[in-house]
Amino acid sequence: xxxxxxxxxxxxxxxxxxxxxxxxxxxxxxxxxxxxxxxxxxxxxxxxxxxxxxxxxxxxxxxxxxxxxxxxxxxxxxxxxxxxxxxxxxxxxxxxxxxxxxxxxxxx
Amino acid sequence: xxxxxxxxxxxxxxxxxxxxxxxxxxxxxxxxxxxxxxxxxxxxxxxxxxxxxxxxxxxxxxxxxxxxxxxxxxxxxxxxxxxxxxxxxxxxxxxxxxxxxxxxxxxxxxxxxxxxxx
Numbered sequence: 001x002x003x004x005x006x007x008x009x010x011x012x013x014x015x016x017x018x019x020x021x022x023x024x025x026x027x028x029x030x031x032x033x034x035x036x037x038x039x040x041x042x043x044x045x046x047x048x049x050x051x052x053x054x055x056x057x058x059x060x061x062x063x064x065x066x067x068x069x070x071x072x073x074x075x076x077x078x079x080x081x082x083x084x085x086x087x088x089x090x091x092x093x094x095x096x097x098x099x100x101x102x103x104x105x106x107x108x
Numbered sequence: 109x110x111x112x113x114x115x116x117x118x119x120x121x122x123x124x125x126x127x128x129x130x131x132x133x134x135x136x137x138x139x140x141x142x143x144x145x146x147x148x149x150x151x152x153x154x155x156x157x158x159x160x161x162x163x164x165x166x167x168x169x170x171x172x173x174x175x176x177x178x179x180x181x182x183x184x185x186x187x188x189x190x191x192x193x194x195x196x197x198x199x200x201x202x203x204x205x206x207x208x209x210x211x212x213x214x215x216x217x218x219x220x221x222x223x224x225x226x
Binding site for chain 2: 032038055091096097101
């Protein structure tokens with residue numbers, strides 16, 4: 001099974017900061033990686049798919065990069081609405097769908 | 109508008125059973141793979157199970173294999189999760205979500221809470 005490891009687990013940042021979250025896969029997943037945002041009591045929301053493609057309607061301050069085993073989610077200028085928990089996920093019909101453990105972005 | 113609405117959650121004793129449903133609308137249900145994802149209180153997202161578009165292929169997380177059964181009724185646009193031999197560690201909000209064969213989960217339901225406790 002493919003394992004997904006995110007870092008950090010918690011991140012304290014201020015409005016306007018540039019934020020980067022890392023996700024590592026236990027084996028190469030090409031670009032089969034998505035990023036989700038989840039707020040308390042709500043379902044996750046898809047932000048990025050295929051490692052770097054922005055989902056329709058998602059602000060351009062969100063970007064994704066990487067391939068193989070190492071990926072990053074970057075928020076270029078953190079906004080008040082961005083304080084949430086972020087999850088990476090590998091998706092592939094052969095390997096299945098596996099989430100990282102999550103990164104909580106908190107107000108500094 | 110795509111809608112996924114889960115139901116069937118509740119309080120159940122350890123060893124008991126529960127069947128969750130996910131009613132789909134706003135899209136051609138029979139064209140999509142469907143998944144169940146759960147989230148224990150204060151914890152992260154965990155993929156539970158998936159079923160392909162015609163129901164001929166299923167897959168499960170090791171933690172639920174042999175206890176949970178995913179199924180679908182394409183005529184009723186409904187996804188199911190039959191949960192047997194429930195344990196305290198199955199306590200979670202259960203979400204349904206749709207994908208194609210190799211796509212991320214772009215639509216999710218609002219979730220239904222399952223609590224396993226005596």
